[in-house]
Amino acid sequence: MLGYIVRRLLSAGLVVTLTSMIVFALFFLGPDNPAQPLCDINGKCTPERLALLTEQLGLNDTVYHQYWIWLQGLFVGREISFGPIYQCSAPCLGISYSTRNEVTAELLDKFPATLSLAIGGSLIYLLVGVFLGTMAARVRGTLADRGLVTMSLIVSSIPYYVLAILAWIYLSLEWQIFPDTTYHPLTDGIGAWAYGLLLPWLVLGLAQSTAYARYTRGQMVETLGEDYIRTATAKGVAKRKVIFQHALRAAIVPVITIFGLDFAFLLAGTVVTEEIFDIDGIGQWGIRALRAPVDFPVVAATVLIGAVIIVIANIIVDILYSFIDPRVRVS
């Protein structure tokens, strides 16, 4: 098992390194001079200023050297100068062009909001989706089953942002059911935290749960046709237990794979949800950085953190797998 994890971590490290190289290459070898947006930020950009910034940022060095410097910053920190000299401590992801803060510090500042949103929302869609899917599979072919499938198709055919805006307009603004929808850190008290996030959680969770319901239903219908389900029934196991224990355990495995990836994408920033409910998380941060003038260090950081999260989520899913399915347990 340990060897397996080590092997997975090594390959994960490789993936992240490659991603960082690609990101680096894309931005720093792109058609524009990366110093250009920085130069544009404070009013007039003269050619002299651009040349100075280019020199200061080390953009005249070879790409390999730049990457090496960037990598060094990640592990031991470095000094960055454009105009003033900034101390960027390890792990250094650069200095934001717009706020002049350390990117790492900003990331750590935004991350809890996104994490809170992702955990709550994903729990809702996982639980609701799996439950509905299981129930639908149990009564498959009936009116209830068809109704659920139709409902879920309708919900998923409405664009998510429409759903979110409608929820915000009516539930929050108009009817004042959730008057205060924004992120409060946990340090403000768990009540405030949960209350502020309740509507985003529900909107995110219920919208996504339809896909999970359909997927779980499909898996369950397939599993319910397996021989071992017939065996369980034939030995007298109650129907409810057959479904929620014997069948669900087998059907849940592929659902978990999807869940792991979805969760990773949530963590990498749910732009729409954060924008609409005004949650200051990774998604908003990344979108802001993309607006001209582009805040290169922040964009690079969001892509990198996204890659890291997805890779980690994959590893966790694989480890979970081996706990659920003894056949993939590695000796």
Next chain:
Amino acid sequence: MTETQPHAASRIDWATAESILEVVNLKKYFPVKSSGVLRRTIAQVQAVDGVSFSVPRGGSLGLVGESGCGKSTTGRLITRLYEPTAGEIRFEGKDIAALSRKEMLPLRSEIQMIFQDPYSSLNPRHTVGTIVGTPLQVHKMVPEKKVLDRVRELLEVVGLNPEHYNRYPNEFSGGQRQRIGIARALALQPKLLVADEPVSALDVSIQAQVVNLLQDVQREFNIAFLFIAHDLAVVRHFCPEVAVMYLGKIVEVADRETLYSQPHHPYTQALLSAVPDVKQAAVGGRRDRIRLEGDVPSPVNPPSGCRFRTRCWKAQDICAKQEPPLLQIGPRHKVACHFAGQRGSTGNVPITLDVLGVNSHGDPVPGATRASNLEDPGYSPAFSDLETHKRRSEKLADR
């Protein structure tokens, strides 16, 4: 009975027949990787471990054994679906074991394979005409314009309606699909057909139709068969010569009369006694069955010496120390057992001492050497006579 023709293969004189296929000491080891960081190879699955046999032109050899004995792997090695680890596969005298993909290409048409599962071995998106016709086009067997005619001809040969060439596999029943598979194999006019469990997925009433078809095809086109199956009765019906495999090795090979009525290897005896027999049970109740205990050992770490010794009631010291060679004991009978003999025989002097150059405890005798011809495929006119051996060992016992 009088009007039925004897099966073509049984008319062959095996002593003089020319071999189309000779397999010598063929091996296939599959690596087992460690779960560590480096994934080193930590063991080998010895799926096929030194088998030798020959198939005469137009004849059929049956390969029987239980799951995991290596019979299907052997079939796949011969059609080169797997790369052999060692050994020779001589097809018409030419060793094809080490040929590259490109060098194999012209031979592909000569060695064809029929698979067990008629459901998964046909592409569901292709019509029967495409399935049977593609090999004709690839190997340029007939001019482009004649392909369809030839496909119809082939469908007729295997007993399908030739006008059904534009139908898809799912429109046919299991037996009919197996016929399509046979038509595809016949398209290239092969000289050797490797049939891997060709009827075991079919219903019993359909099995007979397909077995009869294979016999007709063999007679008509003079095709040699390597017939791989776990069903001892079907193999006996189809093949005049039968080899029994156990854990990657051939333990006994003989003409079917000898193998089925006087098996000399304990495993063959156990295997045959385990087959439920309708007629026997119908007229005289159950036969005296040899109960084999336990399971087949792992091919990763097979027992030393004789691989069957862990389940054998005859096993002695020598069985753990010396691997019994496949020794010819009759004009068309070879067996790999130190104590080979008919059921109930009680010889306790190993018959293999002279050829191996060891004493009865399995330890080497100084100065004695191992006979050199023990891995030859086929039969030789000279063989060890068990009767002589028996008389000699009785004399020894008297002294």
Next chain:
Amino acid sequence: MTSERFLSTPAQSTSDRAADIAAADNFLVVDHLSVRFPTHDGLVQAVTDLSFSVKRGETLGIVGESGSGKSVSSMAVLGLHDAKSTRLEGSIRVGGQEVVGADESTLRKLRGKEVAMIFQDPLTALHPFYSVGRQIAEAYRIHHKVSKGEARKRAIEMLDRVGIPQAKNRVDDFPHQFSGGMRQRAMIAMSLVNDPKLLIADEPTTALDVTVQAQILDLLQDLQREFNSAIIMITHDLGVIAELADEVLVMYGGRAVETGATKQILTHPEMPYTWGLLSSVPEVSADEDARLIPIPGNPPSLLNPPSGCPFNPRCTHKDKVPGDLCVTTLPELLPARVGPSHRRRCHLPDPEVIYLTEVLPEIAPDLIDPTTGEPIAALQEIAAASEAEANADSRGDQR
């Protein structure tokens, strides 16, 4: 075993009282059972008007090919068909308890406790994520109020009983860690954990090798003697039937076509489909070059079953029946002239003569005395015994 056991029509009410008496010790009584599945293409008539019964301590073999209705009828005994998509008619009484139309909680008390089931492929029939011991313990705890520890102890005991070596160490293994034979043993352990009075084995050895099959059949017989349970053995293999079953029920196209004592059915079959089954399967002891006589054509459609006799489109003896009776009228399941309890569904006026003079010489020339042309002694004995019985019965006209 009395002839009342295979009633086919309600019209034969003269024997009702005798049937009641017989039913008293019949543990399972299936009476005019029909199982049909409505589908988009129409009504699938999987089982039609099927009646049979089994006593404790007795083994009934049900033979038939895929689609004959043998598995469908046995699943109906446990009420395993989804009530919403199945139309059940007739009656199934298990130990006096009606199963057809029973509610879920009644069925649950029967399942695993009174009637247990073993399936064909133990790899797919055992839950891959739960340990073998846990699955057995679960089966025990459903019907017994015991702690987990006690149930585990019982699981070890059962694994030991079915011959799993070192049951204590293997109890926490998962199914994939067992060999095929061991998995089927574990399956048997699970089915017998509650001492069921009826065991339904659905092709329990089809996925296994012959030597393992022999072990499993032996085990089932031992256990039957020990627990005095009734066994229904569903198989397509007449050899398995010959070894294990006291009574045979041959099914074709969802109907019983022939039934009776095993020896009688295997030596004096009177239904052309049974003849076909016997002649299309090669035997390890049969004449080698005898050509197999397949049953022509394919199994019947259950959506549009043929009119008259279900076997008539494939029957080669149709011409011996006057008129087109075979195509127009479904033959009743009537008592044969010889043999106790022997019933068959066929219009042939004298099938026993046709079998001995036409079928037997073709399928088993070795059972015919070459000098006299008569069946060999063992067969004659049976024939004589059956004739004596027939004479005793001839008071009542059977046609």
